[in-house]
Amino acid sequence: MKALLAPYRKDEPTHPHPLVSSLPPVTGLGNLVVLSNETLFEMLSHLDIASALDFALVSRRARATLGATLEHRVATKHATHAIGLICRFKLSPYIRFADLKAALHTRQCSSCGGVGDKIFLATAARCCRACLESSDEFKIVELKEANFTQWQQV
Numbered sequence: 603m604k605a606l607l608a609p610y611r612k613d614e615p616t617h618p619h620p621l622v623s624s625l626p627p628v629t630g631l632g633n634l635v636v637l638s639n640e641t642l643f644e645m646l647s648h649l650d651i652a653s654a655l656d657f658a659l660v661s662r663r664a665r666a667t668l669g670a671t672l673e674h675r676v677a678t679k680h681a682t683h684a685i686g687l688i689c690r691f692k693l694s695p696y697i698r699f700a701d702l703k704a705a706l707h708t709r710q711c712s713s714c715g716g717v718g719d720k721i722f723l724a725t726a727a728r729c730c731r732a733c734l735e736s737s738d739e740f741k742i743v744e745l746k747e748a749n750f751t752q753w754q755q756v
């Protein structure tokens with residue numbers, strides 16, 4: 603509280619944008635430079651989309667490293683719209699580029715094994731319309747069926 607009430611000092615270093623670090627910019631991969639590309643690719647394949655995109659913001663080298671991973675290349679080439687929707691609906695902390703790649707490399711619905719022509723964005727699972735509407739794996743609740751009073755008690 604004292605810091606909030608402290609008067610502004612003209613000689614105090616300030617930064618025009620509070621979210622930008624005053625530390626010198628990272629060039630390259632920082633401490634990760636000691637890791638082999640294979641290790642970096644393996645590590646990046648386990649990151650969710652939000653974390654992978656945060657990693658890419660560190661430096662040009664980090665962005666290039668993420669862009670060199672097979673999962674990122676496949677997902678950004680063939681599922682650009684899905685990635686946009688995943689980010690828009692704030693699902694990126696829960697889905698990996700590897701999940702999208704896996705969904706793109708199969709044609710089978712993950713529930714019934716039939717032709718899955720859709721991707722359930724909440725889990726990046728391949729699915730068909732019939733399972734999307736009926737399977738417990740892709741539970742969708744009509745608003746009129748939802749019991750909001752029960753939710754408020756939790």
Ligand SMILES: [Zn+2]
Pocket residue numbers: 711712713714715716729730731732733734
């Ligand atoms: Zn199905």
